[in-house]
Amino acid sequence: MLKINQKIKNKFDFLLNILVLILVILFNRTNIVYGANTNWVEVSRTTAGVQYLDRDSIDIKEKGIIELTTKYIKISPSTSKEIEENIYIMKINCLTNKFEDISVNGKKNLSAKWEDPNGDKLLDDLISDSCENV
Secondary structure: OHHHHHHHHHHHHHHHHHHHHHHHHHHOOOOOOOOOOOOEEEEEEOOOEEEEEEHHHOEEEEOOEEEEEEEEEEEOOOOOOEEEEEEEEEEEEOOOOEEEEEEEOOEEOOOOOOEOOOOOHHHHHHHHHHHOOO
16 A cells, blocks of 8 residues: 555656646746837948837836837948847937946846947937937
């Protein structure tokens, strides 16, 4: 009788472990990017890259400050092929024309600070275009 109970317990433990593993896999979706509801609009282009803005992501946070999602595609100047793609969530201060990247490719930037675009055409155009109707 004891052997039968032990066998049943072992099978139950095994099934319970499988169930937990399945639940962890199903609910651990931190690396999935939900991009179906984006409205990417090209804002600026240089030989170094292309800057896009998700127009539907613009959110006014406080007076003169907006938060939005952008996509930057780095291009090889020699081959004109895409090298890298990065998605940023950034805040823009439309009063000072400064920005801060608060998230890059889904990872929070805990050391984000306000920066000046320093003449970067892609950032200047993004700030100008985003702040146009704020």
